Amino acid sequence: MTELKSLQNHFLVAMPSLDDPYFSRSLIYICEHNAEGAMGIVVNQPSTMNVKQLLEQTDKELTVSDNKAEQIVLAGGPVSQERGFVLHSSQREWASSLKLAPGVMVTTSKDILTAIANDEGPEDVLIALGYAGWTAGQLEKEMQENAWLTIEADEEILFNTPMHKKWQATVNKLGVDVWQLAPGAGHA
Numbered sequence: 804m805t806e807l808k809s810l811q812n813h814f815l816v817a818m819p820s821l822d823d824p825y826f827s828r829s830l831i832y833i834c835e836h837n838a839e840g841a842m843g844i845v846v847n848q849p850s851t852m853n854v855k856q857l858l859e860q861t862d863k864e865l866t867v868s869d870n871k872a873e874q875i876v877l878a879g880g881p882v883s884q885e886r887g888f889v890l891h892s893s894q895r896e897w898a899s900s901l902k903l904a905p906g907v908m909v910t911t912s913k914d915i916l917t918a919i920a921n922d923e924g925p926e927d928v929l930i931a932l933g934y935a936g937w938t939a940g941q942l943e944k945e946m947q948e949n950a951w952l953t954i955e956a957d958e959e960i961l962f963n964t965p966m967h968k969k970w971q972a973t974v975n976k977l978g979v980d981v982w983q984l985a986p987g988a989g990h991a
Contacts, residue, residue: 809836810833810841810942810953811833811834811835811836811903811904812832812903812904812955813836813954813955814830814831814833814953814954814955814956814957814960814973815830815831815843815942815951815952816830816951816952816953816954816970816973816974816977816981817829817830817831817950817951817970818949818951818952818981821951825845825880826845828970829845829848829970830846830847830969830970830973831843831844831845831846831935832844832846832890832907832956832961833956834888834901834909834934836942839938839939840936840937840938840939840940840941840942841937841941841942842936842937843880843934843935843936844879844880844888844890844909844929844931844934844935845877845878845879845880845931846877846931846961846966846969847877847966847967847969847970848966849875849876849878850875850876850877850931850932852875852876853872853873853874853875853876854867854871854872854874854875854876854919855867855872855873856876857876857932858916858919858920861887861913862913862916862917862920865916865917865920865921866920867920868921868922870922871919871920871924874928874930875966876930876931877929877930877966878933879931879932879934879935880931880934880935880936881935882933882934882935883933884932884933885932885933886932886933886934887916887930887932888909888910888930888931888932888933889909889910889911889915889916889919889928889929889930889931890908890909890929890961891907891908891909891910891915891924891925891927891928891929892906892907892908892926892927892928892958893905893906893907893908894908894924894925894926896908897910897912897914897915897918898910898912898913898914899911899912900912900915904956906958907958907961908925916930927958927961927962927963929962952977952981954973954976954977957973957976960972960973960976
């Protein structure tokens with residue numbers, strides 16, 4: 804049996820043939836990948852609210868600075884859509900933070916939201932509701948079926964590329980014309 808290569812801190816790039824309405828042309832940042840499965844956050848699908856609206860729901864006492872108020876909250880995936888995840892540049896650790904790569908952390912505690920509202924949060928921030936999850940072997944099977952391509956995550960694309968351009972920017976970085984790839988799996 805081959806050893807599992809972790810895809811943590813990688814992007815999953817949806818192939819054009821992936822017609823699931825939730826994942827069509829999606830770009831997912833993989834936060835965790837091990838023998839038990841995988842967890843990632845869709846980083847290019849908008850939700851129906853902005854940061855100000857989200858923060859008003861979590862704490863009515865907060866006054867949100869104009870700096871991040873209009874930033875769109877991401878639809879991070881179909882699992883636990885009531886849970887928030889903050890992908891951010893490394894700064895300090897919050898009550899519930901996990902370092903994913905030298906420049907990327909994920910935090911799930913409300914203390915970071917208060918800091919963001921007060922313009923004291925990390926410089927680079929993506930807030931998402933929900934996540935994408937795979938059981939043991941499920942992601943590997945989907946990759947064998949050519950649903951996804953992978954590439955090491957790029958912080959410039961993750962944090963600084965406009966949401967609607969992230970998928971194409973990552974495809975360009977792969978250096979292949981995904982529209983020319985066959986949708987089915989090939990077997991030699």
